[in-house]
Amino acid sequence: MSTATKKDKQTKAEARKRSEELMHAAILFAGDSGDGMQLAGTQFTNASAVFGNDVSTFPDYPAEIRAPAGTLGGVSGFQIHFAHQKIHTPGDRLDALVAMNPAALKVNLKNLKEGGVLIVNSDEFTKANLARAKFDANPLESGELQPYRLYKVPITTHTLEAVKETGLPPKQASRCKNFYALGLVFWLYDRPLENTLRWIDTKFAKVPAVATANALALKAGYNFGDTAEIFDLRYKVLPAKLEPGIYRNMTGNQATALGLITAARLAGKPLFYGSYPITPASDVLHELSARKEFDVRVFQAEDEIAAMCSIIGAAYAGNVAATGTSGPGVALKQEAIGLAVITEVPCVVVNVQRGGPSTGLPTKTEQADLFQAIIGRNGECPLPVLAARSPADCFDAAIEAVRIAVKYMTPVMLLTDGYIGNGSEPWRVPDVGSLQPIKITHATDPETFQPYLRDEHGARPWAIPGTPGLQHRIGGLEKEHITGNVCYDPENHQKMTELRARKIENVVHDIPDQDVYGQSEGDLLLISWGGTFGAVRTATEDLVHDGRKVGHMHMRWLNPMPANVADILKRFKHLLVCELNMGQLQFVLQARYRVETLGLHKVQGKPFMVHEIAEKAEEILGGN
Amino acid sequence: MSATATKPNPKQYKSSQEVRWCPGCGDYSILTQLLKTFADLGVKKENTVIVSGIGCSSRFPYYVDCYGFHSIHGRAPAVATGVKVANPDLDVWVITGDGDGLSIGGNHLIHTIRRNVGLKIILFNNKIYGLTKGQYSPTSEFGKKTKSSPFGAIDHPIHPISIAIGAEVTFVARCVDVDGKLMQQVFRRAAEHKGTAFIEVYQDCNVYNHGSFAYASDRKVRDDHLVYLEHGKPMIFGKEKNKGIRLNGTEPEIVELGKGITPDDLLIHDERAPSPTHAYLLSRMHYPEMPEPVGIFRDIELPTYEQLLHSQIHDVIEQRGKGELEKLFTSGDTWKVD
Structure with missing residues (x-):
């Protein structure tokens, strides 16, 4: 074939296919929990991020590693929102859905926009699978998918054909179907394959046949989109105009780990991380375990309690110390957290919240540990509490938590959640030189040393074992003011309780004033904390754009709260607290500020949709 | 040791705090012997940390002039592990009891021992809950009548040394509170041991369980x-x-x-x-x-947890170079926005 002819054919093929530019798109890869959907989603995310889009992701998977195949409970999904503009959420409604089996279709179809792209693996729509997904009739034939742009692709068959030359047995060969689906979606959204091909090479370097098979499947999926007559429209989402800099894609748990490493480095200290595996916090443990070149001392403890106690010991001995866990783990740690409060030892407790109570919904998100964080211990036991608002923000929040812990000699609780812990977004790499050092001073002078003599912030000295002449005893029994000796004196207990409380109140001097986005006064203030930031901010943007007198107060600091909160609350007619619980921040605000608030509560193991916030706001605003 | 003149006096290791155990308690003798051992070995006060849990025995740290941490019930081995890993140069002693170490804290004891963390653990076994005023403990005899078992305990007792050996202990010994000489020998050997040293001391609670070890303490x-x-x-x-x-x-x-x-x-x-x-x-x-x-049942040498942990860090640094934040931040796929 001559070059001219080849080119001619290509042009014809391209001409056949229309291309449409989009500001943003939300897509979902959904399949059985063993179908490799998380991997496909992660690869699509990375390719889009490197391409220059703003991205926001939401991996959603069952608690079972391999739930019964083909069942509704076993569906695993990875949602990606990628955009030509700044975005805050993984998207409400889907522009495209890839359903690898009937169950994945059943679970996710309701989120697909009318007219949205629906790619199904038609091979899997067998009688047995349809029954497992509780379909009475085959939806591919019943006409119920009429409202969507349905593409029935025999993904399994195509994959097997594509990888035939590698000689892999059929079972193994069919595992490459996630890459086939990924290739097809890459074509659909005009993404380059190079990134993923490189990743395949590295990941499967030790099993070349698998590497080749995955690469073949990926290319086959892409080429099918390119050549098959049925695909006549593809989409372009151009790079976003983000703040200049170097970026990388990061999950919240990765960001937390990097933040802790960075904080320790800024403090000139080794990092001690004591933790017990728990979903969805284990990725922090994994990330830190792999970073030993930063002198990270990772201790995988025998249980949650030991993890907490070990960080108290390590902090007492002079390390920057942290633990990571989720709700049930925090419940187990609370007695030991109280020990850190009364011994005034600096440490950080990261709580990647999940659905509760008890074991609850291990892999699903919720924000129902605010009470547990602020008031969930025996005795009068205050500690600073802050919450990260997005995956990338976990980095800054972790550093802030360490900074406050060592300055005020206190445990600090950092709240994140499964949604931002597992979700990802682009992270602008900070300039290392611009990061503020964390100043730590240890007591060394035996002449002036008193274990519970407080500085101007209310903090006691950090005297570490090994320092000559400063031998002293601390513990869980009440301390005498200044000397730190055991003391049961009634007035002393009152005084010490007040001193501990005041110390935590003093943290207010180290936290920025509360800001309000949108209108600074008006009809409605939307209030949020933690991972709900994105949905509430997006809803506010839309409402403000529509001329509504609406503001958004997103609270990073939950204990203490910034000094100007009381004033902000007075400036709006209505206060709507949006949280993934039954009204915990609402309760705290009402108690603290004596204000009437409204609540938007969701406990479905899922993040807020933007439209849920907007609809509630419109309901309150009425015709205003 | 020849330089007796320069050897510190055990009294130098006493803290200013008044000892508050019941008169006649076996704990006094254990305290005395440990202070003598410290003096004998000339240990540096500032490099010594005593961590305890909750119970009568766990008041121990208050009475010694070194770094002390009176933690929470059963958790002393976990706190002490953090201390030892953070600074392996410290000599870390754990004081616990039969309730603290074998009931509420049984899990930590087992796992600390199996890791071979370099801690010296002294378990004061008096076969009773003393501080809560006399309930049966995990080491109480079957049929033991106490306040919480007026018709006799129906729990079978646990045997601390068997537990320690089951958890692969590298040093394990037993003493009786009245035998100061043996205690000193054992404490000294424990101090010299690199991994976990576990010592059970038969200790008389003269208020709630007096004479339970008379067979082992009565000279006759x-x-x-x-x-x-x-x-x-x-x-x-x-x-x-x-x-x-x-x-x-x-x-x-x-x-x-x-x-x-x-x-x-x-x-x-x-x-x-x-x-x-x-x-x-x-x-x-x-x-x-x-x-x-x-005396000493077992004394073998195996790498300690803190040694292994720090040598792993050392090896990774050798291999990858000391961690640099710039490199860490830009690891993985990055892209530039102008």
Whole structure:
């Protein structure tokens, strides 16, 4: 074939296919929990991020590693929102859905926009699978998918054909179907394959046949989109105009780990991380375990309690110390957290919240540990509490938590959640030189040393074992003011309780004033904390754009709260607290500020949709 | 040691705090012997940390002039692990009791021992809950009548040394609170041991469980009820040194020396046996059927947890170079926005 002819054919093929530019798109890869959907989603995310889009992701998977195949409970999904503009959420409604089996279709179809792209693996729509997904009739034939742009692709068959030359047995060969689906979606959204091909090479370097098979499947999926007559429209989402800099894609748990490493480095200290595996916090443990070149001392403890106690010991001995866990783990740690409060030892407790109570919904998100964080211990036991608002923000929040812990000699609780812990977004790499050092001073002078003599912030000295002449005893029994000796004196207990409380109140001097986005006064203030930031901010943007007198107060600091909160609350007619619980921040605000608030509560193991916030706001605003 | 003149006085290791155990409590003697050991070894106060849990014994740190941490019930080994990993140069002692260490804190004790963290753990066993005023403990005898078991305990007791051996302990010993000499020897050897050293001390609670170890502490009878373990020596015991322990199949039995039985027929104590079988067998010898061994059951050398942890860090740094934040931040796929 001559070059001219080849080119001619290509042009014809391209001409056949229309291309449409989009500001943003939300897509979902959904399949059985063993179908490799998380991997496909992660690869699509990375390719889009490197391409220059703003991205926001939401991996959603069952608690079972391999739930019964083909069942509704076993569906695993990875949602990606990628955009030509700044975005805050993984998207409400889907522009495209890839359903690898009937169950994945059943679970996710309701989120697909009318007219949205629906790619199904038609091979899997067998009688047995349809029954497992509780379909009475085959939806591919019943006409119920009429409202969507349905593409029935025999993904399994195509994959097997594509990888035939590698000689892999059929079972193994069919595992490459996630890459086939990924290739097809890459074509659909005009993404380059190079990134993923490189990743395949590295990941499967030790099993070349698998590497080749995955690469073949990926290319086959892409080429099918390119050549098959049925695909006549593809989409372009151009790079976003983000703040200049170097970026990388990061999950919240990765960001937390990097933040802790960075904080320790800024403090000139080794990092001690004591933790017990728990979903969805284990990725922090994994990330830190792999970073030993930063002198990270990772201790995988025998249980949650030991993890907490070990960080108290390590902090007492002079390390920057942290633990990571989720709700049930925090419940187990609370007695030991109280020990850190009364011994005034600096440490950080990261709580990647999940659905509760008890074991609850291990892999699903919720924000129902605010009470547990602020008031969930025996005795009068205050500690600073802050919450990260997005995956990338976990980095800054972790550093802030360490900074406050060592300055005020206190445990600090950092709240994140499964949604931002597992979700990802682009992270602008900070300039290392611009990061503020964390100043730590240890007591060394035996002449002036008193274990519970407080500085101007209310903090006691950090005297570490090994320092000559400063031998002293601390513990869980009440301390005498200044000397730190055991003391049961009634007035002393009152005084010490007040001193501990005041110390935590003093943290207010180290936290920025509360800001309000949108209108600074008006009809409605939307209030949020933690991972709900994105949905509430997006809803506010839309409402403000529509001329509504609406503001958004997103609270990073939950204990203490910034000094100007009381004033902000007075400036709006209505206060709507949006949280993934039954009204915990609402309760705290009402108690603290004596204000009437409204609540938007969701406990479905899922993040807020933007439209849920907007609809509630419109309901309150009425015709205003 | 020859330089007795420069050797510190045990009193120098006492803190200013008034000791508040009940008069006549066995804890006093343990405190005295540990202070003597510290003085004898000339340990640096500032490099010594004593961590305890909750219970009578756990008040111990307040009475010693070194760094002390009176933690929460059962958790001392976990706090101490954090201390030791953070700074392996510190000498870290853990003081616990039968309730603290074997009931609420049983999990931590087992896992600390199996990791071989370089901690010296002294478990004061008085077979009773003293601080809560007299309930049966995990080491109380079956049928023991206490406030919480007025008709007799229906729990079977746990045997601390068997537990420690089951958890692969590298140093384990037993002492009786009235035997200061042996305690000092054992504490000293524990101090020199690199991994976890676990010491059970039979301690009399003279208020709630007085005399529960009389068979092992009463001068008149104790020699007939205890075997003093000596490495490489046949296991002979009795006031007259006329009895010994012989192995009959896999079970130990008491034999009388003479009448054709010589020390050569007896079980030879081997504290360095690589297999824990011998030590375990000794740990199963209980009064009144058998004399109970005291002294060092087992003392073997294995890498400690903190050594392994730090050498892993060291190796990774060798391999990858010391971590740099710039490199860390830009690891993985990055892109530039102009």
